[in-house]
Amino acid sequence: xxxxxxxxxxxxxxxxxxxxxDLRPGEIHALLGANGAGxxxxxxxxxxxxxxxxxxxxxxxxxxxxxxxxHALNQMGLAFVHQDLGLIExxxxxxxxxxxxxxxHKWGLIDFRGTALAxxxxxxxxxxxxxxxxxxxxxxxxxxxxxxxxxxFSLNARALVLDEVSSSLPSPEVTRLLGTIKKTTALGLGxxxxxxxxxxxxGFADRVTVLRDGRVxxxxxxxxxxxxxxxxxxxEPRADPHTDGGAVMATGWSEDDSxxxxxxxxxxxxxxxxxxxxxxxxxxxxxxxxxxxxVRAGEVVALCGLIGCGAKEVARVLxxxxxxxxxxxxxxxxxxxxxxxxxxxxxxxxxxPGDRQGEGVVGQMxxxxxxxxxxxxxxxxxxxxxxRLPGAERAFAQELADSVTLRPAGSVERPMLTLSGGNQQxxxxxxxxxxxxxxxxxxxxxxxxxxxxxxxxxxxxxxAVAEGTAVVFASTDYDEVAHLAxxxxxxxxxxxxxxLTGQQLTASNVAxxxxxxxx
Amino acid sequence: MTTTxxxxxxxxxxxxxxxxxxxxxVSRYGLIGVLVIEIAVFAYLKPDxxxxxxxxxxxxxxxxxxxxxxxxxxxxxxxGQFDVSLAFQLGLSQAVCAKLILENGLPWPVAxxxxxxxxxxxxxFNGFLVCVIRLNSFIATLGTGTLVLGITGWYTGNLQVTGQxxxxxxxxxxxxxxxxxxxxxxVLVLMLVLWIAFEYTSWGREAHATGANPRxxxxxGVRVDRVTWTCFIGAGAFAAFSxxxxxxxxxxxxxxxxxxxxLPAYAAAFLGATCIRPGRFNSIGTVIAIxxxxxxxxxxxxxxxxxxxxxxxxxxxxxxxxxxxxLTSRRART
Numbered sequence: 045x046x047x048x049x050x051x052x053x054x055x056x057x058x059x060x061x062x063x064x065x066d067l068r069p070g071e072i073h074a075l076l077g078a079n080g081a082g083x084x085x086x087x088x089x090x091x092x093x094x095x096x097x098x099x100x101x102x103x104x105x106x107x108x109x110x111x112x113x114x115h116a117l118n119q120m121g122l123a124f125v126h127q128d129l130g131l132i133e134x135x136x137x138x139x140x141x142x143x144x145x146x147x148x149h150k151w152g153l154i155d156f157r158g159t160a161l162a163x164x165x166x167x168x169x170x171x172x173x174x175x176x177x178x179x180x181x182x183x184x185x186x187x188x189x190x191x192x193x194x195x196x197f198s199l200n201a202r203a204l205v206l207d208e209v210s211s212s213l214p215s216p217e218v219t220r221l222l223g224t225i226k227k228t229t230a231l232g233l234g235x236x237x238x239x240x241x242x243x244x245x246x247g248f249a250d251r252v253t254v255l256r257d258g259r260v261x262x263x264x265x266x267x268x269x270x271x272x273x274x275x276x277x278x279x280e281p282r283a284d285p286h287t288d289g290g291a292v293m294a295t296g297w298s299e300d301d302s303x304x305x306x307x308x309x310x311x312x313x314x315x316x317x318x319x320x321x322x323x324x325x326x327x328x329x330x331x332x333x334x335x336x337x338x339v340r341a342g343e344v345v346a347l348c349g350l351i352g353c354g355a356k357e358v359a360r361v362l363x364x365x366x367x368x369x370x371x372x373x374x375x376x377x378x379x380x381x382x383x384x385x386x387x388x389x390x391x392x393x394x395x396x397p398g399d400r401q402g403e404g405v406v407g408q409m410x411x412x413x414x415x416x417x418x419x420x421x422x423x424x425x426x427x428x429x430x431x432r433l434p435g436a437e438r439a440f441a442q443e444l445a446d447s448v449t450l451r452p453a454g455s456v457e458r459p460m461l462t463l464s465g466g467n468q469q470x471x472x473x474x475x476x477x478x479x480x481x482x483x484x485x486x487x488x489x490x491x492x493x494x495x496x497x498x499x500x501x502x503x504x505x506x507x508a509v510a511e512g513t514a515v516v517f518a519s520t521d522y523d524e525v526a527h528l529a530x531x532x533x534x535x536x537x538x539x540x541x542x543x544l545t546g547q548q549l550t551a552s553n554v555a556x557x558x559x560x561x562x563x
Numbered sequence: 564m565t566t567t568x569x570x571x572x573x574x575x576x577x578x579x580x581x582x583x584x585x586x587x588x589v590s591r592y593g594l595i596g597v598l599v600i601e602i603a604v605f606a607y608l609k610p611d612x613x614x615x616x617x618x619x620x621x622x623x624x625x626x627x628x629x630x631x632x633x634x635x636x637x638x639x640x641x642x643g644q645f646d647v648s649l650a651f652q653l654g655l656s657q658a659v660c661a662k663l664i665l666e667n668g669l670p671w672p673v674a675x676x677x678x679x680x681x682x683x684x685x686x687x688f689n690g691f692l693v694c695v696i697r698l699n700s701f702i703a704t705l706g707t708g709t710l711v712l713g714i715t716g717w718y719t720g721n722l723q724v725t726g727q728x729x730x731x732x733x734x735x736x737x738x739x740x741x742x743x744x745x746x747x748x749x750v751l752v753l754m755l756v757l758w759i760a761f762e763y764t765s766w767g768r769e770a771h772a773t774g775a776n777p778r779x780x781x782x783x784g785v786r787v788d789r790v791t792w793t794c795f796i797g798a799g800a801f802a803a804f805s806x807x808x809x810x811x812x813x814x815x816x817x818x819x820x821x822x823x824x825x826l827p828a829y830a831a832a833f834l835g836a837t838c839i840r841p842g843r844f845n846s847i848g849t850v851i852a853i854x855x856x857x858x859x860x861x862x863x864x865x866x867x868x869x870x871x872x873x874x875x876x877x878x879x880x881x882x883x884x885x886x887x888x889x890l891t892s893r894r895a896r897t
Contacts, residue, residue, distance in 0.1 A: 389784030
């Protein structure tokens with residue numbers, strides 16, 4: 045496979061610029077890059093899902109016309125295996141392969157023995173020993189990946205793009221998967237391997253290409269590289285001067301409407317405050333060492349790392365969405381009723397979920413109703429209510445909407461789904477803070493949010509912090525972590541591996557630590 | 564995106580806003596318009612037979628049971644669940660109420676309370692199946708409904724329970740207060756109770772949120788299961804009440820009520836969701852829908868329409884209304 049001079053823009057933004065890339069038969073070529081570096085756009089361009097302005101793609105010596113997708117592309121020799129694999133769990137291995145490759149037929153009807161045999165042949169060829177009549181759901185995770193590979197291979201694919209297939213796998217299965225993949229290269233299969241986990245690549249990948257800001261910044265044989273060099277290539281160098289020291293705060297603040305000094309940083313320097321949240325030996329998955337940390341009143345703690353590092357899961361546990369395998373969480377020394385969102389809300393802990401559309405807002409209901417979706421009214425005169433007087437509620441809702449500068453300005457009776465994503469997020473945050481919580485938990489609060497709304501969300505968090513709320517947020521956005529947090533806990537493989545504070549807390553340091561580099 | 568909106572010329576924005584509010588008005592009160600047109604047309608065509616007090620009183624009397632059943636159906640629909648056992652609960656409530664009065668000689672208020680208690684129990688059982696066992700509500704209540712139908716047959720020996728009911732009991736539905744039939748008063752009271760519960764209480768807000776996005780409601784701290792459960796219990800109580808009203812009207816119980824009442828009740832509930840609060844199941848819309856259907860059918864029957872016209876009319880009205888609602892909401896979204 046060969047990609048030459050691929051360029052693509054969304055409006056004025058260049059997301060891919062003159063990207064050239066090639067894959068030799070039998071080679072494993074790792075494709076790396078931070079979030080937003082252009083990896084997924086490149087993959088979508090290869091898959092024919094987005095067009096490109098200029099450049100060309102060749103597979104097995106044939107030119108691939110634009111918008112060639114799926115089956116046609118597969119028959120030319122290029123196939124994709126994404127993180128969700130695209131297998132039907134309830135059907136057998138052989139049937140899953142036959143769905144794409146075609147069933148064996150006898151007298152015009154499906155020949156199940158023939159189909160099973162074909163499935164067996166396809167998997168055995170790749171060194172995968174599974175029962176073709178076993179339902180896919182009964183397989184191990186790494187075997188499922190290989191079934192997806194076998195399906196593409198049986199359709200004549202010789203170049204495969206594996207898109208973060210290892211990110212949800214525990215490490216023993218990853219090791220096994222990489223071993224199986226490596227063996228199949230003897231058949232002439234070439235892989236483009238997309239991952240966030242650098243450790244996987246040593247002894248596995250033959251070459252590495254790193255994208256940054258839509259450009260190829262590094263293509264080199266794996267043997268000439270070490271981890272530090274790769275991380276250096278992935279991280280934007282401009283992050284350093286920007287996020288170091290006092291100058292950082294200045295640039296950070298220009299984004300916000302406020303001119304007051306960083307309140308949470310000030311709070312920390314004025315001496316230790318009481319501990320609000322105590323997390324002890326929390327185990328959210330069945331692997332990795334348990335997590336323990338504390339959060340004080342008026343402190344902002346970021347849980348960060350690569351996608352799949354476990355930070356999101358910790359936030360979901362604190363929000364009540366997930367029940368941990370083991371461990372305890374105490375809010376002001378009182379154990380939190382984990383796994384019960386309603387009970388957790390009653391203790392004074394608010395949660396802003398990660399999936400805004402699916403978990404944050406009720407799209408059909410109005411802004412006002414979204415702000416007052418539960419009976420909880422917080423402390424004081426707006427405490428828990430049985431009856432709702434729309435007049436009073438409307439006035440309060442309007443007050444909240446104005447305080448977060450909801451755009452377009454107007455009636456709070458509009459349905460939520462008429463707002464942009466950023467403005468919906470403002471409403472979700474305003475709801476979480478309406479009750480003056482003692483603890484605010486946010487899961488990737490500004491993912492897919494425009495700059496203006498992002499600044500508003502940050503301001504809301506800071507205002508809450510100034511009133512003594514403790515804040516925990518999970519994020520994969522290193523700039524946001526450096527900008528908003530007092531303290532960053534970096535997680536790798538479900539475990540906290542680094543803690544960054546003060547001058548050390550910069551976007552590039554967070555990124556380095558996320559890729560598992562020693563600081 | 565937001566900036567361009569802000570910079571729009573105020574005149575253009577005004578016009579756009581006016582168009583939106585007009586469309587809003589049509590979708591909100593369109594069904595009332597249809598009702599007014601229906602009445603006007605039949606009043607013009609058949610002034611002597613249609614536009615009379617007796618005719619309106621008769622509509623109020625014959626539609627009361629279906630109307631209350633439709634209000635019962637609204638409760639689980641709001642939280643995104645179906646309860647198809649409601650019509651069979653109506654049948655059991657009829658049987659319990661009639662038998663306790665006629666055969667056991669209980670005073671009617673006691674018999675009525677027991678019937679409602681049975682309804683509450685069945686509702687609680689439905690809620691248990693849906694919230695604890697986590698069954699699909701449609702299938703679970705199909706099972707309960709069939710079970711209830713069987714229990715009714717067993718309890719009554721599959722016979723009509725009839726006899727001389729106390730006049731204090733039959734007067735509950737057959738009397739009028741200054742020409743307004745009492746049945747209509749019951750329907751209006753229940754409608755208002757539901758309206759206030761769903762629009763002006765925290766419970767109602769939580770119920771709507773549960774129906775529209777259960778995940779978001781759950782994470783925001785709504786006790787989704789508890790709210791769902793109360794809706795099934797409320798529906799059981801309402802269905803039981805409709806049974807009592809029907810015994811009072813008919814003077815007897817019938818062992819075979821069921822689908823004949825279920826389909827019109829659901830048609831009205833869905834039709835009602837296209838007006839007053841478009842896109843949401845609501846009690847006022849449901850009662851308006853009952854009237855739209857009843858007036859249309861009564862008018863056509865004055866022209867000698869056959870009984871099956873009722874089903875034709877109900878089905879067609881429902882399909883037209885929900886298609887129209889789906890098209891307008893899609894246009895509003897783009």
